[in-house]
Amino acid sequence: MPRPRKRDYETLRRELIDAGGRLLAEEGPAALSTRRVAQATGTSTTAVYNLFGDKAGLVREMFLEGFDRLTAAFAAVPRTGDPAADLLALGDAYRANARDNPHLYELMFGRPVPEFRPDAEAGRRIQPTFDALIAACARCVEAGAFAPAEPYAIAVQLNAMAHGLASLELRGALGDVEEADAHWKRAYASLFKGLA
Amino acid sequence: MPRPRKRDYETLRRELIDAGGRLLAEEGPAALSTRRVAQATGTSTTAVYNLFGDKAGLVREMFLEGFDRLTAAFAAVPRTGDPAADLLALGDAYRANARDNPHLYELMFGRPVPEFRPDAEAGRRIQPTFDALIAACARCVEAGAFAPAEPYAIAVQLNAMAHGLASLELRGALGDVEEADAHWKRAYASLFKGLA
DNA sequence: GTGGTTACATAACAGTGTTACTAAACCAAG
């Protein structure tokens, strides 16, 4: 007869992920030690290994959650009668996500945690985020805002531009907020013109 | 009368930076421990602290060297009578640099080494790389290939696009080489059209 | 009480960046 569990595993798992998210947001990736995460949830590091396999498993969940949030932010963008404006709004949502969660953004698109590297399965799991962008591009093509082209190919361009701009902005390379605003506006205008 | 030095400091400094570069290229950022770098140069970790202040100081030199190389790659791009083609060639050089040195690229544009974060001085030191891009954009404006606009503002767009594409490509998100070629080609075509 | 099982925390291990410490190597002065 096994020893009873002190805590519900689902709840503990949730708390560990949340604790990791808080530490990451407040202090950056260097704060993500198994000891600190475990301590923040009143348990021991063994829980990380039992519930996630290892530290990378925990960080993987945080990575996936970052994309879930981005997907949700995209889904929250209202669908108007103007597909081009909707696509711009997606870009705004992407930028806001990066600015509001710089450390999580780096975790999603960079390699700040040495132990973690996304696997192919994780890549598949984040596809919905990109799919939302592809769908928005398809609507622009259908509405005639963009010249006929494969929505996927267009989405790559938009994705690259947004990621490049967000990365530059997070590094402080785009100047103050107003200057950064202007850069985003110009870049999207150029690219939209080029895609028309 | 001080004890004589066993090694010339300039030479040792150079060797430590080179050793770091080799370890980074061959095994990635996780191999960049002070002990391994010191061992590879037949000295002890104290040398890292004496010559660079700390590990971050060594990594900072590698970061700067990465940009020196990129600047050199840009300088090696021949200046033709076609400024737009020259700008494309700069993009190719940027991409080649990223593909040939993926770990160094991540060090230059990401945060793979937790101890190191570029300071403002480092930011100034890498300005020449960006200046080359700005100059190439200026030539496109002067030649009428691009509509009149601040070369700096154009350079930001090109930089963002190139960085986004390179990052996606290094992550395996652009498919095989031919597919990636096509994505780069399309993205630059769209942006150039938009800037015309 | 013993055995078996799961659950959990702690100890132990090997590695990390960094600082502290000790010895080495040399010349000057007495």
Place this chain on the structure above:
DNA sequence: CTTGGTTTAGTAACACTGTTATGTAACCAC
């Protein structure tokens, strides 16, 4: 020659890391 002073260099020590090993706890069945 000895002592003192200085720089140089390597190693020891420290606190931290991810991870595995270990020991104890908690429960029921026999």
